[in-house]
Amino acid sequence: MPPLPTERLTARAIDLIYACAIDTSRWTDLPDRLAAIAGGAWALQVLQGDDPSKLAIHSANFDPEFLDTYRAHYASLNPWLPALCKSEPMRLVHDGEVLDRDRLLRSEFYADWIQPQGDIRCGTGMVLQAGDSGALILSCNYAPRHESQMADDAGRLITKIAPHLHRSLDLTRLAERHLGRRAADMLDAVGNGHASYALDTRSRLIQCDANGEALLRRGDTVVVSRDGRLRFQTSDANRALDDRLASGGIGDGGFVAGTSAGTRVLSRLVPLPIWERPDPVAEVVVPARAVAVLIVIDPRNMPELTGDNLRRLFDLTRAETFVATGLCDGLTVAEIADLRACSVNTVRNQLRSILAKTDTNRQAELVALIARHGL
Numbered sequence: 001m002p003p004l005p006t007e008r009l010t011a012r013a014i015d016l017i018y019a020c021a022i023d024t025s026r027w028t029d030l031p032d033r034l035a036a037i038a039g040g041a042w043a044l045q046v047l048q049g050d051d052p053s054k055l056a057i058h059s060a061n062f063d064p065e066f067l068d069t070y071r072a073h074y075a076s077l078n079p080w081l082p083a084l085c086k087s088e089p090m091r092l093v094h095d096g097e098v099l100d101r102d103r104l105l106r107s108e109f110y111a112d113w114i115q116p117q118g119d120i121r122c123g124t125g126m127v128l129q130a131g132d133s134g135a136l137i138l139s140c141n142y143a144p145r146h147e148s149q150m151a152d153d154a155g156r157l158i159t160k161i162a163p164h165l166h167r168s169l170d171l172t173r174l175a176e177r178h179l180g181r182r183a184a185d186m187l188d189a190v191g192n193g194h195a196s197y198a199l200d201t202r203s204r205l206i207q208c209d210a211n212g213e214a215l216l217r218r219g220d221t222v223v224v225s226r227d228g229r230l231r232f233q234t235s236d237a238n239r240a241l242d243d244r245l246a247s248g249g250i251g252d253g254g255f256v257a258g259t260s261a262g263t264r265v266l267s268r269l270v271p272l273p274i275w276e277r278p279d280p281v282a283e284v285v286v287p288a289r290a291v292a293v294l295i296v297i298d299p300r301n302m303p304e305l306t307g308d309n310l311r312r313l314f315d316l317t318r319a320e321t322f323v324a325t326g327l328c329d330g331l332t333v334a335e336i337a338d339l340r341a342c343s344v345n346t347v348r349n350q351l352r353s354i355l356a357k358t359d360t361n362r363q364a365e366l367v368a369l370i371a372r373h374g375l
Contacts, residue, residue, distance in 0.1 A: 021171035031060035056280035133287035198290035
């Protein structure tokens with residue numbers, strides 16, 4: 001026997017739910033799918049924090065003009081929304097369980113917003129996710145004359161798809177963690193000895209590579225605070241980090257941080273590409289997204305260029321070897337000066353000496369020469 005049309009539609013809705021796990025923008029299509037199965041006016045509401053003005057709503061069978069006024073004014077008057085938010089996530093709730101219906105009928109919300117749309121004052125819904133970042137809520141509204149049928153139909157449908165909704169949200173978070181892990185693995189593969197940390201706009205640590213973990217364990221340069229923020233030992237470095245992260249990781253060169261051991265490290269922020277603003281659902285499901293990678297360059301971990309022995313091969317001093325090492329590692333003359341706590345002119349003079357000893361004319365030639373020697 002072929003499946004009933006509603007069963008086919010339900011299967012397609014579940015397919016869509018799993019597609020939403022990777023492409024969260026597709027959640028906008030879910031209310032239409034559910035309305036096609038059970039009828040009624042469906043809404044997927046995304047409440048960020050406790051501020052109704054930050055509400056995003058995807059809907060089916062609601063008047064679009066009324067939705068504009070809902071966001072602007074009536075969301076804060078809706079008694080169904082806070083009552084539903086207080087319920088346990090993934091628990092089906094009927095409006096009669098949490099609302100005083102007589103009080104609703106006397107409210108401005110009912111007279112000015114609900115009744116003009118066909119008196120759809122009855123509802124069934126579920127909190128899909130709730131946390132510090134906000135809540136994700138799915139609900140169906142219908143008129144009292146349809147309550148006996150719609151309460152059962154909408155309730156059964158939400159109950160049937162709820163496990164799939166739960167898994168889809170978990171898959172979204174898992175995919176985000178997997179992407180972060182792959183990025184960390186790529187940083188590990190570079191093998192440059194530097195510590196790398198993926199941070200969000202508030203300097204919360206999203207991911208780090210093996211060198212980053214090692215530096216955290218060392219505890220004399222960076223630590224993770226109780227609220228998950230990456231912090232340096234010096235307040236000046238923390239201010240520089242926070243200022244750059246607030247602008248998406250864009251800053252003017254690197255900045256120097258002191259360690260509790262009395263040494264200095266150079267830190268750089270590399271902005272991560274943001275192709276588009278995350279949709280509201282993604283911001284609730286995965287609220288912390290990396291905006292930049294912090295690279296901490298610690299002179300104690302800079303490789304000793306051995307092999308044929310760079311210093312002996314070209315008769316370089318230890319200071320000149322440090323400069324050559326830094327240039328091969330991608331540092332600028334100013335950054336090397338910062339790390340050594342000397343002037344830029346001092347480093348430039350040492351660079352001129354290195355070029356003369358290696359019979360090269362430019363930094364690029366010097367780096368290429370060292371690479372050819374496998375040092």
